[in-house]
Amino acid sequence: MSDLHASGTASDQHHAPAPSWPLGLDGIAYGGDYNPEQWPEEVWLEDVTLMREAGVTMVSVGIFSWGLLEPREGEYEFGWLDRLFDLMHANGIRVDLGTPTASPPAWFFATYPHARVVTRDGTVLGFGSRGMACPSSPEYRRAAVGITTELARRYGTHPAVALWHVHNEYGAPVSDDYSPASAAAFRTWLQDRYGTLDALNDAWGTTFWGQWYGDWEHVGVPAVAASVVNPAQRLDFARFTDHALRECYVAERDAIRAHSSVPVTTNFMAGACPSTDLWAWGREVDVVSNDHYLTAADRRGHVGLALAADLTRSVAGGKPWMLMEHSTSAVNWQPRNVAKRPGEMARNAYAHLGRGADAILFFQWRASRSGAEKFHSAMLPHAGTSSRVWREVTALGAELGRLAELQGSRVQADVAILWDWESFWAQDLEWRPSVDLDHRERINAFYERLWQDGVTVDFAHPSSDLSAYRMVLAPASYLLTEAAGENLAAYVEGGGTLVASYFSGIVDERDAVHPGGYGAPLRTALGLTVEEFLPLRAGDAVHLDWRAGSDRHTELVGDVWTDDIVLHGADVVATYVDGPAAGRPAVTRNAHGAGAGWYVSTRLDVERLGVVLADAYADAGITPSPLPGEVEVVRRRGADADYLVVLNHGDQPVDVPARGTSLLTGDVVDRSVKVPGGGYALVREARTD
The missing domain is CATH 3.40.50.880 (Class I glutamine amidotransferase (GATase) domain)
Incomplete structure (x- = not known):
């Protein structure tokens, strides 16, 4: 598999460093996933008009389009994507182009049934849902690099493309795979890690319960067994799983870099997808991006949101990062999908912004009429432009459009x-x-x-x-x-x-x-x-x-x-x-x-x-600064000013100490800013150091 650059980032030396932010985006990026293939092309024209009304500056496309882009193995149909790119470019909307490898098409699984994921208890997962094939399958890797290469050749220098978006949420909904292909790859990984069977036996403590190995071919995946499986083996298999997924990303990224200098990312799920070690992943992407969805059952979900945002910023090394997905209102996959209350969507967006995000995007632009996520909220909901959600979407877009000066400012923590x-x-x-x-x-x-x-x-x-x-x-x-x-x-x-x-x-x-x-x-x-x-x-x-x-x-x-x-x-x-x-x-x-x-x-x-x-x-030497109720204050530091982001998650109005200028109203803030219940404020403060 040397042609897939499977051993990390060695191929990087052949390419100049990519930019660290999507091309052509000035100010705070705004938009979301767009799935035009679900709609007649005449709807695209309406969508673009409404996107401009909402202040959208970037959309993510192509993420689940493999079956349309390559309807039969080795045959490609890009005409519809060509027309979409031209439409977006003509209307000044940047494109985050996804590689569709998170969801291989029906023909792939029919041709390569042994590439399907096998669970720990031996269940072979079928087609018809989302989720990838076995990450160690040579056929999957070859096919994934194939479609990615064709996309990069065709669109690598297209003026609409601001960012490449490899795959989708690695590790979700499945990560570890127990198929024969994974077993073979696991043995290779172990040989690279330990060198000899003696070293492996020592590392795993195989003298316990008589688990000693005398032949590499006898080493398998830690599938379900009669009792608890060797914990050191389980830990190494978790490491291997993370490595195998990252190999898939690196292979696609390097295929893109052979034809494009546009930055490359993949959307993390910081804190919500435990199978990926994002400290390692963060070093492989040009821009860190994250998906975050509130846990509806958690009445204090805003605290979990802050944690995820802080974790994402930390993975990014303190640099600005992208909120690639969140929801305008309810999601569709939790036991009770609670709708966001008026103002909550914007407050969530500003919570991410306050903790370092320079892009605020949603899943998705237009609500789907069919499929498993038809009840998932969207920027343009089923209720259309007369809805409260649409009014809040356009209001948020207008506000973010006035906050360009925040771009590049950073959060500091003690x-x-x-x-x-x-x-x-x-x-x-x-x-x-x-x-x-x-x-x-x-x-x-x-x-x-x-x-x-x-x-x-x-x-x-x-x-x-x-x-x-x-x-x-x-x-x-x-x-x-x-x-x-x-x-x-x-x-x-x-x-x-x-x-x-x-x-x-x-x-x-x-x-x-x-x-x-x-x-x-x-x-x-x-x-x-x-x-x-x-x-x-x-x-x-x-x-x-x-x-x-x-x-x-x-x-x-x-x-x-x-x-x-x-x-x-x-x-x-x-x-x-x-x-x-x-x-x-x-x-x-x-x-x-x-x-x-x-x-x-x-x-x-x-x-x-x-x-x-x-x-x-x-x-x-730390002085805590607690505030009344459910009030959150975060400071971003720019080159010439500080930016105070104040969020009131409670019901009662509060006064928060501040001095400067409101970025949303232009009013002078003298001593304090009054924030209504459920509201927010952004204040530019003069630097004092």
Whole structure:
């Protein structure tokens, strides 16, 4: 498969670096997915007229059009796409051209039935839905690169094309595949990773349960077995799956780069698609883009939205990024698809904008009459231009059209939360000490505490340079390499404040327990190890006596987890009053070098985490700035001014301190800006530094 450039980015050396933003887009991009193939061509003319009325500047096309572009293998029909491109270009609308490889056509599966995805329990998935073929299938890769190459040859220099959009949401709705093609590719990947069977057997600990391998051909995929499958094998298969998907992207990207200098992206699902390690993916795209949909059942979904936006910005290395998809109102695929209330769509859009997005796009432009997503909201809904949604779409487009000066400004954060997909893959496997261990729950809880305190957050990998942050939080770092532990120790020694939660630093990159006790990689930073896990029964709680200062005593309540902690220099800040660790340390603080390492050994809710973080903020020199109700404030920093984005997710009006000029009304803001319930404001502030 060398012609597919399957081993990463080696082919990049033959091409000049691509631009880092879609071509020809000035200001904040606005638009969405457009599927003209679902409509007669006379509707296209109406669509373009309405797009201009709505302020649309870019549309994504072709994402699910493989069967129309290549109706029979090796036969291509581009006439309809030619006409669409000419129409868009004539009307000043830029095109994000998708490669249609997320949904191979019927002829592909009929010709290559063995390229279908096989689930872990052996079910062979059929045609008729969305989703890709086996990512390791040579036939799929050849066909995907084939259609991508033809598109690049034809449209690589077309003046309408602003961006290439490879595939769609890698890892969704399926990611891991257990077919014979994947098994063969997995063995090759393992041979590249370990070299010898002895090294593989050592890494996987195959002496346990008699799993030793004496022949490479006997190594298979971790399909469903009689009991729990080797966790190190499962972890490596998760790594392999991510690698195989990324190989497919790189192959298509390089096929495009052979014929086009237009930047290339693929739409991530940051925080919502666990099978892709976006730290690695972020290095492969020219522009980071993300899809985000609110969880309708979550009454505080705006906090999850902020988390996803901060994570996406972090994957982008702080550079501007694209919101490639979100919804104007309800989606169609959740148990209860709650419609957005008046003003909520714009507030969601500005939440992404405030956290670094320079493009606000939707799925999709015109609501589909047929298919599985016919009840999904759209910019142009079934109710047409007389609808509330349409009025809000056009109003948002007009506002964004006046915000060109925000383009390129950036968000800065003093706090980072550690985020490591490999650790999550490992922690989520079977037979952990408690079913209540949930890495995402802990991250969400710590993030929401910071959100309520008005503290802007980046996300970072445990091995990355953390020196720019005053505080680093490790809510869920189950897998932590020795090198990452040394990195965190150096961070604390240099003056940083680290706050770690329970079940962190437990295993190495092989999912093997670290020698030296639980938490050994964090011993220097935290001044402790854990002798024994003491998880709690369902419904049980423990009480903590908090003694951060001699004059302050607070009782806290935790649940799910406690530890039997052995101190190696740390000071006890809170003690367990009851439970299996009664009388033992519950929260500790370790002075190390110029910084401090905090450890929280039980699950505290969002409110009670505030007690811990209040003292940790003081260590870090951070002053929280909480606001009343559900008010969110984020600052973007430009070359000559700061831009304050204020969002009121509550029902009551609020006054938020600000001084400058309203970007939406042009009014002078003196001392504060009044934001109505459910409203928002954008203020240009003069730089003071």
